[in-house]
Amino acid sequence: MNTDDLEPDDPLRVAVGTLREGEPVVPGLADRTRRRARRQVARRWTGGALGLAAVLAIGVIATRQTDPADGVTFTLALATPTGEGVSLVGDFNDWERDRIRLEPVGHDQWKVTVKLPPGRYRYSYVTDDGTWLADPDAPPALDEFGTPTSVVTVTSE
Amino acid sequence: MTPTDAALIERIAAGESAALAELMDRYAPGLMRYATHFLQSADDADEVLQDTFVRADRAIRKGVRPEHVSAWLFRITVNRCRSRRRQFWRFVSGEAGEALIARASTAPRAEMTEWRDEISRALAQLSQPTREAFLLKHVEGLTYEEMADVTGAGIPALKMRVSRACERLRELLADLR
Numbered sequence: 001m002n003t004d005d006l007e008p009d010d011p012l013r014v015a016v017g018t019l020r021e022g023e024p025v026v027p028g029l030a031d032r033t034r035r036r037a038r039r040q041v042a043r044r045w046t047g048g049a050l051g052l053a054a055v056l057a058i059g060v061i062a063t064r065q066t067d068p069a070d071g072v073t074f075t076l077a078l079a080t081p082t083g084e085g086v087s088l089v090g091d092f093n094d095w096e097r098d099r100i101r102l103e104p105v106g107h108d109q110w111k112v113t114v115k116l117p118p119g120r121y122r123y124s125y126v127t128d129d130g131t132w133l134a135d136p137d138a139p140p141a142l143d144e145f146g147t148p149t150s151v152v153t154v155t156s157e
Numbered sequence: 158m159t160p161t162d163a164a165l166i167e168r169i170a171a172g173e174s175a176a177l178a179e180l181m182d183r184y185a186p187g188l189m190r191y192a193t194h195f196l197q198s199a200d201d202a203d204e205v206l207q208d209t210f211v212r213a214d215r216a217i218r219k220g221v222r223p224e225h226v227s228a229w230l231f232r233i234t235v236n237r238c239r240s241r242r243r244q245f246w247r248f249v250s251g252e253a254g255e256a257l258i259a260r261a262s263t264a265p266r267a268e269m270t271e272w273r274d275e276i277s278r279a280l281a282q283l284s285q286p287t288r289e290a291f292l293l294k295h296v297e298g299l300t301y302e303e304m305a306d307v308t309g310a311g312i313p314a315l316k317m318r319v320s321r322a323c324e325r326l327r328e329l330l331a332d333l334r
Contacts, residue, residue, distance in 0.1 A: 005319075006295070011330050012323055015276050019296045022190030023199045029185055029206060030178040036207045037214065098172050 034095060038132075064138065064152055071115035072152060074135075079108045080127055086110050090123030097126050118156040124149050162226040169217045177214050184227060185210075187297055188234045194292050195238045197281055205237045212237075225306075231299070232307045235289065242285060279329035283322055290315050291322035 006013050026032075065073045074088055088100040092114065102110035102125075122141040125133040134140060134148035141149040160168075160179070168176035185206055192202035212233055223229035280288055289308060293299045294315075301312045308315065 006323075010327070012295070012326055015279075015326065015330060016295045018273055018276055019194060019280075019292070020190070021273075022186065022296075023193040023202065025181075025185045025189045025206070026199070026203050029181055029203070029210075030174075032203070033177075033181070033207045033210045033214075034174065037211045094174075096174050 031094075038095060064135070066152070066154055071113045072154060073111065073113040074102070074123075075105075076102060076110040076125055076133075076135075077108055078110060078125075078127070078133070081129075084128040086128070087126045088112055088114070088123060089126055091121045092116055092123070116152075116154045118154050120151060120153045122149050122151055163222075166217055166222060166226065169214060170220075172218070177210065180213075180226075181210060184230050187227075188230060191231070191292055191297055192234055192238055194277075194280060194296065195288060196241060197277060201241055205234060205241060208237050209233045225303075228299070228303050228306050231293070231297070231303075235293075235307055238289075239285070275330070279326050282329060283325060286310070287318045287322045287325070290318035291326070294319045295323075 006016070064075070067073075076086060078086060080086065085104070086102045087097045088102060089095045089097055093099045100112060100114060102112045105111045123135070125135070127133070132148050135150035135152075138150035138152060141151045162180075162183075165176050165180050165183075169180065188206055188209060189199075189202055192205045193199050196202055196205065209230060213230060280291075283291065290304065290310075293304045293307060294301075299307065301315055304310070304315050305312050310318075
C-alpha cells in the first residue's frame with residue numbers, strides 16, 4: 001500500500017492511516033462460513049426435493065448400534081449414482097465432508113463405525129451431490145439452518 | 158514455507174477445509190477493513206465476508222482458478238457489499254432512507270475513537286461509487302488497473318472518483334479543525 005498520491009502535509013494521510021487500522025476480523029469466521037455454506041446447501045436440498053424423488057422412492061433406512069467397546073455403527077440404505085458415495089458429518093468431525101466415508105457393504109447399503117466418547121451428538125448423512133439426509137430412525141435435532149439433522153447419544157455403559 | 162495462493166487453491170479444490178481457513182487468514186483482514194468502511198457496520202461486513210468465502214469455495218470446487226487471488230476476492234467482496242446496500246435500499250428509500258443513514262452514521266459508537274468516528278461520518282457522506290474508489294485506492298492500495306478489474310469501471314472514471322472523494326473528504330475533515 002502507498003500514499004504516494006497524497007502530499008506529505010495532506011490531512012488525508014492521517015485519515016488514511018486511521019482507516020488502515022480497520023476492524024479486526026471476528027474470530028470464528030471459518031466456522032461461520034462453514035455453517036453458512038451448510039444452510040445454503042439445505043436450501044438447495046429443499047428446493048430440489050422433487051428431483052430427489054427417484055432416490056427417496058426406495059426410502060432411506062438407517063440404523064445405529066452403539067457399543068462402548070466398538071463404537072457407534074451407522075448403517076444406511078440408499079441408492080446413489082454409480083461411483084458416488086455418502087459421508088457422515090456431525091459435531092464429532094466439525095461437519096466436514098469426506099472425513100468419515102461410509103463403506104459400501106452390499107446393494108445400496110452403507111456402513112461405518114465411529115468411536116465416540118460418551119455424549120450427545122448431532123449428525124447427518126451427505127451424499128456426494130450435496131444432499132443432506134437426516135436419519136429417519138433417530139430423534140431429529142434442532143438445527144438453526146433447517147438442515148436435516150439427527151441426534152445420537154452415546155452412554156458410558 | 159508459506160504455501161502459494163495457487164497451492165492453497167488446489168487444496169481447497171480437493172476439499173481441504175483447512176486450506177480455506179488459511180486463505181481467510183491471508184485475505185480476510187483486508188476484505189473486512191474494506192467492507193466495514195464501505196458498509197459502516199462491522200456486523201454487515203462479517204456477513205459479507207462469510208458470503209464471499211462461501212462463493213469463493215464453491216467457485217474453486219467448480220474449477221475456477223483465479224490468476225490474482227487478492228483481486229478476485231476483492232471483486233466478490235465489492236459485489237457483495239453493493240448487493241447488501243441494494244437490499245437495504247429496498248426497505249428504505251428517498252428522504253426517509255437518507256435520514257436513517259445519517260442517523261446511523263452519526264450515532265455514537267463506543268468502540269471507536271472520536272477521530273475514527275469523524276472519519277467514518279465523512280466517508281458516509283460520499284456516494285457509493287466514490288467511497289468504493291477511495292477505499293480501494295488509498296486504504297487497500299490497489300492500482301487503478303486492479304480497481305478496474307474489481308469494480309468493472311474504467312480507469313478514467315475511477316481516477317475522477319478518487320479525486321472527488323479526496324476533495325470532499327478534505328473539506329469535511331477541515332471543518333473539524
